[in-house]
Amino acid sequence: MNDEPDIAIIGAGAAGIGAARRLAGSGLNVLLLEALPRIGGRAWTRHAAGMPLDLGCEWLHSADRNPWTLIAEQSGFTVDRRPSAWxxxxxxxxxxxxxxxxxxxxxxxxxxxxxxxxxxxxxxxxxxxxxxxxxxxxxxxxxxxxxxxxxxxxxxxxxxxxxxxxxCNWRLPAGYGTLITASLPAAIPLRLTAAVEAVRLDGSRVELRTAAGTVRARAVICTVSTNILAGDAMDWPSGLDPWREAASRLPLGNxxxxxxxxxxxxxxxxxxxxxxxxxxxxxxxxxxxxxxxxxxxxxxxxxxxxxxxxxxxxxxxxxxxxxxxxxxxxxxxxxxxxxxxxxWTRSPTIGGAYSHALPGQSRARVMLARPYDNRLFFAGEATHLTDFSTAHGAYLSGQRAAEEALAALAPHHFLAR
Missing domain, CATH: 3.90.660.10 (Polyamine Oxidase; Chain A, domain 2)
Incomplete structure (x- = not known):
C-alpha cells in the first residue's frame, strides 16, 4: 500500500466517499483512511432479523435534487418515492x-x-x-x-x-447505508481501523500518524466530525486552532x-x-x-x-x-x-449525530470549509452552508474538497473531467 500518496482522505463516510468518487480516474495516487472497521461513517445499514435497518441516515432528504438519488438509480437501487407518514x-x-x-x-x-x-x-x-x-x-x-x-x-x-x-423525502429499501458503502470506487485503496492519531506538516508533505504506520501525502482531505476535530482524539498543528475553534461552534447534536x-x-x-x-x-x-x-x-x-x-x-x-x-x-x-x-453519542470516532450551529455561529461553516496552507482541505456535512446534517451535504462537500485538492496539486491538467 502506498504510504506516500498524492492525496490522503481521512474518513470513509459520505464525504470521504464523495471525495474518492471525484478523485477516481484523476491519475493521482489516492489513499482512504478509516478509523472504524467498516466504511460509511454515520451511514450504517445493519441487517437484523432478516431486515436492512438504517442506524444512521435513512431518508433521501431533498430527494429531487439529492445526488445520492441519481447515484442510486444509476447503480440499480430501488428508490421508494412514496410520501412519508411523518x-x-x-x-x-x-x-x-x-x-x-x-x-x-x-x-x-x-x-x-x-x-x-x-x-x-x-x-x-x-x-x-x-x-x-x-x-x-x-x-x-x-x-x-x-x-x-x-x-x-x-x-x-x-x-x-x-x-x-x-x-421531498424518499427512501431506499436496501438501506441508505448500503447505497453509500457500495458507492466507493473499487480503484481507491482503503485502510480500515487506521485511525489518524496526529497530523504534522513536514516540508511539502502532510504527515498522518496512525497506529499502523505513517502516511505522508502531498494533500489531505479531512472529513472527521466536528466533535472529533474539536476534541482530543487527534493531535493537530497549532496553525489549525481556528479550524478547531470553528468546529467547536458547530457541535454534533444527539x-x-x-x-x-x-x-x-x-x-x-x-x-x-x-x-x-x-x-x-x-x-x-x-x-x-x-x-x-x-x-x-x-x-x-x-x-x-x-x-x-x-x-x-x-x-x-x-x-x-x-x-x-x-x-x-x-x-x-x-x-x-x-x-x-x-x-452515536458514545461512538469514540464520531461522537454524535450531525452538526448544528450555536447561536451567532452560523458563519463558522464558512471558516471550517476553508483550505489550510493549500494542503489540508476540509469536508463533511458541517462544512455545507445549507445541506448540513445530511448525507448529500456531506457528499457534495467531499466533491468540493476534492476539486480544491486537484486544483492545488495540478491546476491545469487534473481539473479536466
Missing amino acids: DREDGANGLSAAAWDEARQAFASWSARLAAAPPASDIAAEALAPGGRWTAYLQAMSGFISGDELERISARDYAAYDAASTD DEKLFFEITGGHPFTPESHALGDPFDAATGSYYIRPFGQPVISCFLGGAGARAVAAQGAEAAFARAMDQLAGLFGADIRRCLRPLIASD
Missing part, C-alpha cells in the same frame, strides 16, 4: 385532529418567524410564542431535526437549511434510533406513524412497519437521545415500550421485542 398520527394518544393541526401550525409559524424576522440574539428559542401550548412539541422537533434544544440552535443556520430543503421487532398478532398498520407524547420534549417518534416490515423504528433526539447515552439502551427500550403501550394498548408488549439500537 405527518400522520396513528396512535391513540388522546389528541384530536384539530389539536394536531394546531401543533403543526405552531411549528410552521415558528419556522416562518425565524425566516422573516430572526431574533437579534440568533437564539432559535426566542422565536417561540411566550407561554405557548406547544413549546415541548417544538423542542422535540428541534431534537429530531438538529439534535439539541432551541436555546442552543442558531436561528439563521436553521432558516438557511429550511429555505434550501425541498421537503440523535439515536431503537428498533423493535414485531412478532405474532399485532395492531400495527404498515407505513404509519405516531409521536409518543407531544408534551414531552424527550419523546420518541415511532415509524411503524416501514416497507411493510415487521419492525418499529423509534427515533430519539436531543434530551431523549442523551438519555440513551446516560442510561443505556435497555432503559431506552423500556421507556419506548411504555410509550407504545400508551399509544396502542398494553397488549402490544407481548408482540414487541427489542432488536438493535444505535449509540
